[in-house]
Amino acid sequence: MLKSMRKNANAHHPVKYFVDRKWKFPFFVSLLVSVTLSTTAIFGLYSTSYEKDVQQFDVITEEPNDYFVESDLRRSLKSRNVSGSEPPRFAYLISGTKGDSLRMMRTLQAVYHPRNQYILHMDLEASPRERLNLTMVVKNDETFREVQNVRVMAQSNLVTYKGPTMIACTLQAIAILLKESLNWDWFINLSASDYPLMTQDDLLQVFANLSRNLNFIEHTQLSGWKLSQRARPIIVDPGLYLSKKSDLAMTTQRRSLPTSFKLFTGSAWVVLTRSFVEYCICGWDNFPRTVLMYYTNFVSSPEGYFHTVICNTEEFQSTALGHDLHYIAWDSPPKQHPRSLTMKDFSNMVNSGAAFARKFRKDDPVLDKIDKELLERTNRFAPGAWCIGSSENGNDPCSLRGDDSVFRPGPGAMRLQKLTEELLSEDFRSKQCSAGK
Secondary structure (H helix, E strand, O other): OHHHHHHHHHHHOHHHHHHOOOOHHHHHHHHHHHHHHHHHHHHHHHHHHHHHHHHHHHHHHHOHHHOOHHHHHHHHHHHHOOOOOOOOOEEEEEEEOOOOHHHHHHHHHHOOOOOOEEEEEEOOOOOHHHHHHHHHHHHHOHHHHHHOOEEEOOOOOOOOOOOHHHHHHHHHHHHHHHHHOOOOOEEEEEEOOOEEOOOHHHHHHHHHOOOOOOEEOOEEEOOHHHHHHHHOEEEEOHHHOOOOOOOOEEEEEEOOOOOOOOOEEEOOOOEEEHHHHHHHHHOOOOHHHHHHHHHHHOOOHHHOHHHHHHHOOHHHHOOEEOOOOEEEOOOOOOOOOOOOOOHHHHHHHHHHOOOEEEOOOOOOHHHHHHHHHHHOOOOOOOOOOOEOOOOHHHOOHHHOEOOOOOOOOOHHHHHHHHHHHHHOOHHHHOOOOOEOO
């Protein structure tokens, strides 16, 4: 029936049927001519370049290992491992949530130095007004505006405690810092409840005498009951799918343990080299992405992702020092969260030699004591050699900036120097990326 309908239709419109086909022959002829002319022009313009490419290919086939991009990246990595003559720079991520904007600014001002880079992230639980206020405070600060080394992440992510969204946010911040500035050596993540125990001059002075390939990351191999309790359950982070924060969702399924890499765990607070975080972002052998996908459904992934990557990667295993440079106090037996620090902890904090401490309650009096006795902070910033203004009549000495490569270390540098010497001892380094007790 369909064939009959077509036949009838053709019988009623015989002219149109043949006219529709008249354009095909000239069209294909013109197309062939165009392709021929285009091909001739391309080969005429780029024949020399093509010959060079062929010559380069011949060289590559003779020595293939020297021309893979992975080899170039590894050579670049090794070239950065040598300590430079220029003083170091840090890149900070300071994160917070609802109600944390003032605490974030206080921590930022306490760790501020013109040499460093800073990025702030306030998660999506905070109101748009609070996030906007934080952005405006940064934008209107005269020093930040002139130096241009402080930025607020425009995209606010929903971050779930112990979930992979925390790792995703951290990696996003690192990617921004890598894109925006080439001049920093270590990445440090802090939260609004963290606070420094020494000035940036102290920290920079000590790190100026360290190799630029050292990663400070507390770690131990996951084993025993922790391996069963953390690695086998499968969790779902609602922050990946929902717009409101809620707890991790536990599934009834359990999974087998990975066989191609070992699992490590430790503190979520780290001081990582630029070369290592570049590897985590670029992942030229794909291992960091493989681990990231594994930790998407893992309990406490912020306490395992960087640790597992660094201890399973040959280039970085020997660079991992098992300390996060934080002073953290735990109850006995330890609870889910560390104990909030108070005046009673001040001496222990100082004697630890750590550069930072956590966690503190908002505006706890011990913070004022740290400002006064450890940071000598009376104005916006903890002063350093870069602050060359007058402090008379309550003026801010940091309102006038000097050479930011000159440091004025104090007692904090001596405390940190003692700690790093212990961490670099043969006895301590022999425990790097080793099995836990």
